[in-house]
Amino acid sequence: MNPKFGSATENGLHHDKVAILDAGSQYGKVIDRKVRELQIESDLLPLETTVQEIKEKGYKAILISGGPNSVYDEDAPSYDKSLFTANIPILGICYGMQMINSEFGGSVQKKDIREDGQTAITILEPTCPLFSGLSKTQNVLLTHGDSVDKIGEKMKKAAVSSSDIVAAIYNEQMKIYGVQFHPEVDLTENGKQIFSNFLFNICGLTQNFTMISRKEQCVKYIKDKVGNNKVLLLVSGGVDSTVCAALLRYALNPSKIIAVHVDNGFMRKDESDKVEKSLKEIGIDLIVKKAFNQFYKGTTAIKKPGQMYSLETPMLCNTCNPEEKRKIIGDVFVKLTNEIISEMNLKPEEVVLAQGTLRPDLIESASSLVSKNADTIKTHHNDTELIRQLRQQGRVVEPLADFHKDEVRALGYDLGLPAHLVERHPFPGPGLAIRILCAEEPYMEKDFAETQVIARVIVDYKNKLERKHALLARVTEATTDDEKKELLRISSSYEISATVLPIRTVGVQGDKRSYSYVLGLSSQVDPNWNDLIFLAKLIPRILHNINRVCYVFGGHIQFPISEVTYTHISNFTLSQLREADAIANEVMKLTGTTKQIAQMPIVLIPIHFDRDPANKVPSVQRSIVLRPFLTNDFMTGVPAIPGSDRLPLHVLGKMVNEIMKVEGISRVLYDLTPKPPGTTEWE
Ligand SMILES: Nc1ncnc2c1ncn2[C@@H]1O[C@H](COP(=O)(O)OP(=O)(O)OP(=O)(O)O)[C@@H](O)[C@H]1O
Ligand SMILES: O=c1[nH]c(=O)c2[nH+]cn([C@@H]3O[C@H](COP(=O)(O)O)[C@@H](O)[C@H]3O)c2[nH]1
Ligand SMILES: NC(=O)CC[C@H](N)C(=O)O
Ligand SMILES: [Mg+2]
Numbered sequence: 001m002n003p004k005f006g007s008a009t010e011n012g013l014h015h016d017k018v019a020i021l022d023a024g025s026q027y028g029k030v031i032d033r034k035v036r037e038l039q040i041e042s043d044l045l046p047l048e049t050t051v052q053e054i055k056e057k058g059y060k061a062i063l064i065s066g067g068p069n070s071v072y073d074e075d076a077p078s079y080d081k082s083l084f085t086a087n088i089p090i091l092g093i094c095y096g097m098q099m100i101n102s103e104f105g106g107s108v109q110k111k112d113i114r115e116d117g118q119t120a121i122t123i124l125e126p127t128c129p130l131f132s133g134l135s136k137t138q139n140v141l142l143t144h145g146d147s148v149d150k151i152g153e154k155m156k157k158a159a160v161s162s163s164d165i166v167a168a169i170y171n172e173q174m175k176i177y178g179v180q181f182h183p184e185v186d187l188t189e190n191g192k193q194i195f196s197n198f199l200f201n202i203c204g205l206t207q208n209f210t211m212i213s214r215k216e217q218c219v220k221y222i223k224d225k226v227g228n229n230k231v232l233l234l235v236s237g238g239v240d241s242t243v244c245a246a247l248l249r250y251a252l253n254p255s256k257i258i259a260v261h262v263d264n265g266f267m268r269k270d271e272s273d274k275v276e277k278s279l280k281e282i283g284i285d286l287i288v289k290k291a292f293n294q295f296y297k298g299t300t301a302i303k304k305p306g307q308m309y310s311l312e313t314p315m316l317c318n319t320c321n322p323e324e325k326r327k328i329i330g331d332v333f334v335k336l337t338n339e340i341i342s343e344m345n346l347k348p349e350e351v352v353l354a355q356g357t358l359r360p361d362l363i364e365s366a367s368s369l370v371s372k373n374a375d376t377i378k379t380h381h382n383d384t385e386l387i388r389q390l391r392q393q394g395r396v397v398e399p400l401a402d403f404h405k406d407e408v409r410a411l412g413y414d415l416g417l418p419a420h421l422v423e424r425h426p427f428p429g430p431g432l433a434i435r436i437l438c439a440e441e442p443y444m445e446k447d448f449a450e451t452q453v454i455a456r457v458i459v460d461y462k463n464k465l466e467r468k469h470a471l472l473a474r475v476t477e478a479t480t481d482d483e484k485k486e487l488l489r490i491s492s493s494y495e496i497s498a499t500v501l502p503i504r505t506v507g508v509q510g511d512k513r514s515y516s517y518v519l520g521l522s523s524q525v526d527p528n529w530n531d532l533i534f535l536a537k538l539i540p541r542i543l544h545n546i547n548r549v550c551y552v553f554g555g556h557i558q559f560p561i562s563e564v565t566y567t568h569i570s571n572f573t574l575s576q577l578r579e580a581d582a583i584a585n586e587v588m589k590l591t592g593t594t595k596q597i598a599q600m601p602i603v604l605i606p607i608h609f610d611r612d613p614a615n616k617v618p619s620v621q622r623s624i625v626l627r628p629f630l631t632n633d634f635m636t637g638v639p640a641i642p643g644s645d646r647l648p649l650h651v652l653g654k655m656v657n658e659i660m661k662v663e664g665i666s667r668v669l670y671d672l673t674p675k676p677p678g679t680t681e682w683e
Helices: 028-037 051-056 081-085 095-103 191-202 214-226 239-251 271-281 292-296 322-343 359-364 385-392 405-414 448-459 461-466 481-493 529-542 571-590 649-659
Strands: 017-022 041-046 059-064 090-093 108-123 137-148 156-161 166-171 176-179 230-234 257-263 286-290 351-354 496-509 512-523 546-552 602-605 622-626 665-671
Touching: 017 028, 028 041, 028 191, 028 359, 051 059, 051 081, 059 095, 081 095, 090 095, 095 108, 095 137, 095 166, 095 176, 108 166, 108 529, 137 166, 137 496, 176 191, 214 239, 214 405, 230 239, 230 322, 239 257, 239 271, 239 405, 257 271, 257 322, 271 286, 286 322, 292 322, 322 351, 322 385, 448 461, 448 481, 448 496, 448 512, 448 529, 461 481, 481 529, 496 546, 512 529, 529 546, 571 602, 571 622, 571 649, 622 649, 649 665
Parallel strands: 017 041, 017 059, 059 090, 090 176, 230 257, 230 351, 257 286, 512 546, 622 665
Antiparallel strands: 108 137, 108 156, 156 166, 166 176, 496 512, 546 665, 602 622
């Protein structure tokens, strides 16, 4: 694993250090980064690190991260209880706050309300040192299903959320603070101020840790890892592997580098040709390996929880399971690299594999390299079991494994790469294969019908309120007075339909993976997009089995959707999606919108709208989802709002109209879901 970057200050001064205890949060490394940006060194340590070890290593403060578990679970991760009587200042975040509250005799329980997304909190104690300099109302990121019920002894409630849930607790004398929200992510607007208050005003730390250049640290790591071997570098042409290629060339003799681009058949229109040309531009000659069939017919061995042995998966062209798709693709990549090594008469023991793996790739795959307690949100193809075995043998070099996307871009510019390469939108390794939602039958569990009814109660709130609908309480109990007023206003101004789609997408809620229904909103008139954004944030908090809310263009959805179009990865579905993707990206490029958006996945879903059940029209068409996403580090983010300067309505309108001309497309949808509870990709 990468050494700790910047393990010493340039001026050799002593500097204070902070211990971050990892309870398995998706954002553990983001905490580390935010502390480092405040020029304090921090180390991400296992949650069970003892007080003795913390004292011996001279850590001056403790941060406890969030995590996917529940403190009241039998199998909740263990920790040293004497942390809380060691007189070391503590800031607990989300799960960390729930741990503090439990330790001081308080209670934590799962409540009806989930909170996943940016929410307003009210500071109740303006003298609380953690909130010094902050206004009474703060926009923060909450993503949790458990909440503090009874406050622990000696603890004081410092803030509450808009749903009246405890958002912060503290004991000033003991210098112990807990926040239910996540100050480390961009969706908490004044997170950096909160960390600054804790580290400097409360802990009294000295701000003098400056990073030795991360580029030089990378060079040292590369030289140590590669030694006298050759490097087989896998280049997708995306930012990360392009920067990785430039970094390797900066650190090594170019003759040691073999750069390979795999055309796996899931690339965008003309992508592999463009990649070959742009890498040549910066002096990197690629070997292009065409391998569609190996991927298309690929299989792998997967061991499901509780199974004694692993089972062979169906071929990629026959599976609908996102994790199976990802693992098959990841393993075929590795098998291909072994083929290339033998084709080039190289000895495996004389070659190391280089990838542009980033921190988010590893934490979302729950790699033990980065966390023992994290949940697997989605297995990134560059972190499968086979890759992990190669890593164990020391045969993988990943200089960017400690970086987030925006930091990679900064390094890319530092290495002199051109903007059109550095600013490219990310494109996932499995490519279009994880952007085709495959299905053989509709996903309709016993909660489907009730979910459909409650979704309708939400969007038709005014009428349902007047008629005292039987399930009205499910909405009124999970919403604040202001939210009820908003629902009343929206449902009085124009009619919105809500249709649950019998498909699932991957999401992240409370640091845990979710695989839940999609909700389609539709209207006869042009929507008010801010109203839709409000509904998209509210609905998953009320209906925890929905992690994706979209607007469906083309007028009201007339008929309920109870079937899916039989869909697997095939030349036809790939060409349908590739065509729609090319159209959307061309419109974005021609209208100068590309740089306004961080990434815009285009997704093919097996839904054929507008089929009158009476006429028994078979479900043969599919639909396209547009997912323009705004983020810096891809750990959290929000949808671009149509009509904003990021995405003018005429640009969106052109995308929709042009995509509707693609053969076999039923409707176009717009993904309104923040991360969390959705993720950037749909699988
Ligand atoms: N088609 C491909 N050919 C060769 N290597 C690939 C390919 N796709 C992915 N990889 C490898 O997997 C890693 C992660 O893939 P990913 O899709 O994230 O591309 P990237 O280079 O990281 O850029 P970005 O994430 O910005 O698209 C890459 O850094 C690269 O090493
Ligand atoms: O190299 C990759 N292999 C993968 O398997 C993979 N899955 C998601 N992504 C990219 O990661 C970022 C975060 O995506 P999510 O919010 O969907 O997890 C986004 O930029 C995604 O495009 C991948 N990249
Ligand atoms: N993000 C977190 O730390 C979540 C804590 C806990 N798993 C919950 O859902 O409340
Ligand atoms: Mg990447």
